[in-house]
Amino acid sequence: MLFSGNGLPVDDDILDRILTFCPTFQTLQSTMITSKSFYRVFQTHPKSITRAVAYNAVGPALPQALRVLRYPYDEYNTPDADPAAMVEACEEDHLISVITAEEKQKLQENSRIVVKLENIYSLRHKDRTSKTSLLTSEESWRFQRAMYRIMLFCNLFPSTSYSEDMDDECIEKIRRQRTAMLKEYPTTELQELHSVTKFLQGICEEVAPDASLVQMLLSTGPYGAMTIWENRSYDTLEEDLEFPDFDDDDVDLKLFSRYFSLPLENIWTMRKVTPPKDEDPVSKWILDQVNGANDTCSKCAAPGGLQLYTEANWDRFPIYLPNLLKHHLKQNSTITQPFYVATAQLAQPENLAAFIGDLFSFTTRTSPEFDGWMRTDSYCNACLVKFLEEHLWIWFLDERIKGGWTPPENCWYGWNCRTQVHKRFHAETKNHLCVPIKGDAI
Template identity: 50%
Template sequence: MMALAGNARHLHNDVVDRIMLFCSTFETLISISLVSKSFYRVFQAHPKSIYWAVAYNAVGPSLPQAMLVVKYPYEDVPSSKTAPMLELTSPVIITPTQRRLLQENSQIVDTLENIYSLQNKNRKSKTSVLTAEESLRFRRAVYRLIFYSKLFPAMAYRPELPAAQLLDEIREQRIAVLDRYPTEELQQLYSVAKFLQSMLGEASFSDPALNDALLSSGPSGALLVWKYRSYDILEGKVPLDFGEDAEIPPGLVGYLSVPLKHIWTARRITTPSESDPPSMWVLDQVDSASDACSRCGTPDGFKLFCEANFYRFPVYLSRLFKGRLGLNTTIHEPFMAATGQLQYSESLGSLIRDLFSFRSQTAPAFDEWNPSDSYCFFCLMKFIEEHLWIWFFNKRIEDGWSLPDNCPDGYDCPLQKDNLHHVESKNHLCTPIQ
């Protein structure tokens, strides 16, 4: 495209305009507009339509919702949250800051769609396989939740505020904002919010009230909690103490659930059930719901593990050491050094896939196990337990460990708990001698 821009003096202005409309990113648009006077002249003549077209190329059909997010707050309505907030459908000038935010938000929404697809559409694909219509429903709802969290940010509701009267006003504002959406699209927003709450729930035992309050951190907050499997990442972003006696600030109680319940009632719509899956109202078809474990036949559907989602395995690896190795204090530190950064990350999936290369060193029963197959929690846990210690043994050798003599009792040795001299002088990463 840059070479074409260099020869633009031979092109008609309408052709130049069409070329610019097909730029996939703002960076490409700015670059070609500076390479050629012809391109620059056409760009200056039609900045709104060209910016809008490129924004659509970058964001997709949810652009009206994405633009509403980046244009808030509005200079003409600085204080009213119930004032008209129309999702833009006609071209406008997009400032450099807005362009940057559009791209940043689009990356967040892309990531969320991939995770949503993996967990609710097809658990074997790490990239979204949502149809165009399903993708629009999902992305539109995410942008509206981003907007909602900007209108009602978490840190505006510190524990000591607000007063009862102000609380009622805030809830009325929330209802007014959500009540603008058609019922069908509001149901889609509910399903996507439920998905975000499930992501938040992976940090600990799911608490619907807490996860509802944590939606105030926005979809980006849910993504951070999901990535690090910890609420602590929201420190300074949400006015919550996540200790045992933590209380939800009054302004965050029923953050999304209360206004939605009010709207369901006002519209005489049956309140969605807690058992409704996040796929409801968003997906027309689900591919993996009836899948069964390849080894035991348990029909766990999306709870099953495979190559694409091994990283979601929820148990700390150190708890899956063979035999009594978990009692061996000399193993714990080097093991944590080798795996501590892997837990709850994409790299955990790579480690579990690596374990399949050690099948030949264990019981023949595992010869036909493959990472591309599907496994229930218990079958995968069994597989990891049988192979993790072998992986760790090889890892220690690769790192230069001086191998001591093997203990005859190997990983089953009872002395690993109390006899420090024995555990320091013998290798227990070995099979017991029968």
């Protein structure tokens, strides 16, 4: 027995219980090395303790997460594989067997991806005020269970595993395999999966120029969607996965066309189930409640709901900042070139969010209409654009002066001067980062 600090004995059952409450495998390992008694208890019940910690680390979707790791992809990653055998391989098993050290590491890696995506999903579709997921335990389970099943599907039907000479017959075989793999799930859980794929597709659509590329990106699964979100681009993903070049009649287009929607449509038809509607919100089938769905802009009262901007989602503001310089400043190359250099770091989402927050410190130096504009409020796109336009040039003036620039004499027409656009000498010898004192200042 291990004795506590007050001399009371601690039974092995209690030690066992303590170990099962470890939130991660690292915590379990650290706890075991603090005492021989903890180590001895673990050695007595390694399976049950490891299983309990695995559920703590991954959540109730552990069976789906383990199947992602254990599925024999190499055996079935071929058009000739039997669809029925593919479904039966490594079925989701709630009686979890021994988890290896390699699996523990991979479980945690995949879990981090799924949790990050849940945070994004929550911010966009549950509650716009929090970067951390506010999904209930039931909603989180639905989301994560679907996400791991999507991960399995994309691992089994990836974008880089097929030969270029694949014909229509091979493509049809793969489509049957895809339908079979999804058909094993109950209809309600397929509806959940549909909603989550719609969420992932939305992320891909923000960066992809056409529908064909969206489907190719969708085939990269949760990892691809997270990479796209974090980089606001698919460039890195394209380099990593070496997407094949394809034309309109290319086999790759046929292979990835309607990547998820086609097998799901086949299943809706077979089961005589009314298919989801295109206009259905991404929250349908996953969320029981959406927070702030009817909220309005804090300044103009325009309806916006989850589309309103808050401190939690400023990093997704889509406007190219140089376009928000006041009036004719955006056409003055002596302004735009150094401005571009000064704001280059804002391409990183976290930097952009912090920058917008800092701009609220300039409100005392603009017109009285911005008195009371708080960083904690919610803004529609039009109001946030207005705020940025009125403050970006002031911030840039301060930045240039801090960098050692001495402003020349102010132009009477300030940022509204038209001459600065087509006369470089005037643009260089007069300061236009100032309020007009002549002409129309509106």
